[in-house]
Amino acid sequence: MNQPKQAAPPEPAVAxxxxxxxxxxxxxxxxxxxxxxxxxxxxLITKETLAYIGTPEFxxxxxxxxxxxxxxxxxxxxxxxxxIKSTAALSQVDAVITAPKxxxxxxxxxxxxxxxxxxxxxGVTSR
Numbered sequence: 479m480n481q482p483k484q485a486a487p488p489e490p491a492v493a494x495x496x497x498x499x500x501x502x503x504x505x506x507x508x509x510x511x512x513x514x515x516x517x518x519x520x521x522l523i524t525k526e527t528l529a530y531i532g533t534p535e536f537x538x539x540x541x542x543x544x545x546x547x548x549x550x551x552x553x554x555x556x557x558x559x560x561x562i563k564s565t566a567a568l569s570q571v572d573a574v575i576t577a578p579k580x581x582x583x584x585x586x587x588x589x590x591x592x593x594x595x596x597x598x599x600x601g602v603t604s605r
Contacts, residue, residue, distance in 0.1 A: 506541040539604060573599040 514531045517523045523531075524536070530536060554560060566574045566586040576584075578591030590596045 502545060503537070503541055506544060507537050510537055521598075536557060562589060572602045 510531055514523065514528050518525070518528045555557065555564070562574055562576060562584055563586060565571055566584070566589045571588065571592055573588045573596040574586075575581075575590055575593060575596050581589050581591035581595075588599050590599065596602055
C-alpha cells in the first residue's frame with residue numbers, strides 16, 4: 479500500500495563559480511576609470527593602456543582580486559585573537575578577561591587572564 483519513498487539521486491558535482499555583486503563591479507569600474515584618467519592626464523599611461531584598463535575583462539580580474547583581499551581581511555580580522563583585540567580597543571570596554579595563555583599573546587594592557595589582573599586595570603571597578 480504505502481511504499482517507502484526512494485531517495486533522490488545525488489546531485490552531480492558542479493564547479494563553483496565566483497559571483498561578484500553588481501555593486502562591487504560598479505565601484506571597481508568607477509575607481510579604475512578615475513585612477514586611469516588621472517594617470518592618462520599626467521602622461522603616465524597611453525591611450526591604448528587606458529582603453530585596455532576600461533575593458534570588462536580587466537575590471538573583472540581587478541574586482542576578483544579586491545574581493546579576495548576583502549575576504550582574506552575578514553578571515554584574519556575575525557579569528558579569535560583579532561576579535562579579542564577589536565573588543566579590547568572599544569572605548570566601552572574596560573578589560574577583557576580571557577585564558578591566561580591568550581592574554582599573554584595579545585599585546586593590549588586591558589586584555590588579562592584573571593579577575594585579579596582585571597581589577598588592576600585603570601578604570602575597572604568591581605561589580
